């Protein structure tokens with residue numbers, strides 16, 4: 117990270133296209149050149165023409181005029197219309213499409229007809245619509261179109277709501293097979309607002325027959341914030357999370373609340389469409405977007421695959437569609453005036469593409485990436501198998517990556533300094549005969565914590581006897597080199613698994629020597645006493661000292677053990693098992709461990725991309741859905757959030773403030789805070805490790821088994837794809853590290869060493885509005901390895917009485933803060949945090965249950 121300047125960060129590049137409803141131009145390479153000259157990157161093109169539309173309408177009307185009213189047979193089937201006399205659209209003719217295969221085709225986004233209605237309750241209309249789509253897809257595929265924009269499903273048909281989405285989904289499945297190289301973008305509004313779902317002249321929806329439409333009976337459809345997301349969820353699920361199926365998201369003028377935005381942020385939004393009507397005008401009359409719109413675009417543009425932006429109906433491309441271009445009068449993106457410049461005015465310049473200029477300017481104003489974003493480039497939402505540093509020797513490059521962390525080592529140094537100062541201030545006796553504090557870095561790697569310990573000792577003014585233990589023989593070579601060249605031989609190096617290390621040795625003063633044998637004082641049997649190796653003596657060890665020619669070396673305790681053996685879920689790289697192995701070496705009265713404790717935390721998430729990736733891996737690796745992965749989580753949505761008043765207020769304000777000048781980009785644009793709970797914790801030294809039974813050859817590990825069952829209120833409906841795991845650790849006193857999104861900024865902002873962990877679910881679970889997700893998790897061991905097990909249940913609250921039906925269920929758990937490890941302790945009333953009470957008049961009904969997942973096959977060997 118050194119030498120990096122935020123101003124050098126190129127930021128995301130926007131790919132911007134032009135869309136015009138019913139564009140009738142023949143797209144040639146010259147046209148595409150014109151598009152590029154106008155500073156657009158691409159354009160859309162309708163697959164079929166108005167001629168085709170008229171032809172289908174004509175066909176349908178003559179068919180309908182000859183059709184008898186449907187009659188019911190004896191069992192009530194409307195047989196005549198559905199099963200007899202099918203209507204087939206003849207193949208496309210040359211007047212039906214302006215599209216021709218040429219060099220330009222690959223740079224176009226094809227648009228299928230919006231006048232069809234695949235969801236129609238009238239089977240005739242639904243089938244005709246399906247035929248239109250199939251003809252268009254087949255021709256687009258033939259021409260070499262790579263990207264298709266497919267208008268989303270029509271959700272309202274009188275009093276019917278979302279009834280036909282399954283037909284739509286079925287048609288998309290067929291389309292995916294018909295155009296095997298096409299990427300499909302389902303064009304959806306961010307929310308379902310029935311008032312905005314207007315049918316225009318010529319839409320097939322108008323022609324649905326009365327008998328298939330239910331009467332309205334005064335029914336007034338309501339805005340459903342997750343209505344379009346629901347439809348999308350059904351479509352992609354029935355298409356099995358197809359890798360060529362994406363969302364084209366239409367940004368409305370009035371953005372929905374942040375929790376709706378955050379849901380879309382987790383979905384594969386590969387096109388973002390912004391209609392001219394979603395722009396505001398600044399004082400100078402230039403089109404601009406509100407702060408809330410800008411903030412959402414900024415977030416989407418930081419995704420691993422940033423969406424392309426389609427500007428819709430913003431006027432013609434200069435030089436195309438009959439418009440005249442004035443080359444000199446165009447403002448380039450960088451010349452785009454700021455509000456103040458705009459106010460100053462420059463009447464000579466008339467920008468022919470002001471919306472485009474604005475978006476290009478917005479691109480240049482994107483905030484620089486955070487350290488973790490820069491560090492994680494290419495790793496966003498990318499599944500990685502967790503490291504197994506105990507059984508696998510890490511490579512130098514891996515250590516090098518750790519060592520780039522700007523926070524972790526700094527915090528360790530602070531923790532060690534504080535611990536040493538406290539040791540001196542509290543006048544605690546040390547385990548060293550000369551009063552030095554004996555400090556051992558166990559799992560020293562290439563030595564960064566050794567460096568920090570040396571600095572901390574100087575800073576605290578407390579002398580230390582420094583030991584470094586490392587089992588990776590390759591890293592040990594570097595430790596040897598550093599000891600010679602940097603540490604001036606001050607460090608005693610031990611190449612060993614810390615679990616078989618017998619502890620530091622010191623030279624006792626002769627008088628004391630005669631009194632007691634350290635082996636005896638520690639209760640270590642002679643047979644277990646350690647014999648110094650050549651390495652210890654050669655590299656920093658007290659060379660040449662032996663019982664025969666000077667005071668003997670005797671074993672003693674470690675005063676401060678420093679380690680960094682933590683994984684993304686705290687204990688998943690077996691820190692507890694490793695530190696147990698040196699537990700008895702720590703001074704039993706005053707000895708401390710840095711870290712003193714650590715805890716694992718998790719929360720349920722929606723993560724469609726990760727789910728799809730895990731499913732794809734399952735083809736070659738059946739254990740894939742039962743493996744916890746290290747992932748830099750990005751395109752995810754937290755299903756359980758802390759719905760603080762501040763958040764909802766921000767969301768409301770966000771919706772209310774439309775002018776680009778009046779909102780602040782801070783509180784009103786942050787996605788809701790997740791509700792993250794503590795699974796379990798470990799602390800060191802552990803004074804309660806059971807003794808090894810004499811009959812057993814292995815150290816029992818049962819004390820490191822953990823189990824938890826936590827309940828998460830889910831405010832909004834969604835799909836749970838798994839659990840996101842984090843950790844927190846107390847190094848010493850108030851010096852803490854955290855990857856928990858709730859506490860990380862307060863405890864160790866900008867730390868980059870760890871990505872979160874993801875525990876997938878084989879099958880996503882649907883969560884209802886005001887639902888509850890209960891996750892049960894275990895840390896298991898058989899004394900040879902450690903693994904995790906997890907299962908998820910989903911509950912809905914069902915009213916038990918008529919009176920309850922009238923009230924909105926109040927979710928008791930939804931308003932509590934994210935607990936720390938301490939708060940997991942049982943509360944005075946016996947209720948554990950994360951377990952909520954059920955509101956009066958309701959009962960919990962289990963509506964979903966996952967398999968019990970187990971990572972035993974990928975378990976961590978001890």
Ligand SMILES: C[S@@+](CC[C@H](N)C(=O)[O-])C[C@H]1O[C@@H](n2cnc3c(N)ncnc32)[C@H](O)[C@@H]1O
Nearest residue numbers: 505506518559560561586587588613614680694
């Ligand atoms: C995550 S790395 C940390 C390295 C270094 N302390 C740092 O902070 O950059 C963990 C190190 O502990 C070592 N290690 C893991 N288990 C060990 C064990 N049982 N005994 C000795 N070393 C161990 C690994 O080889 C690795 O070098």
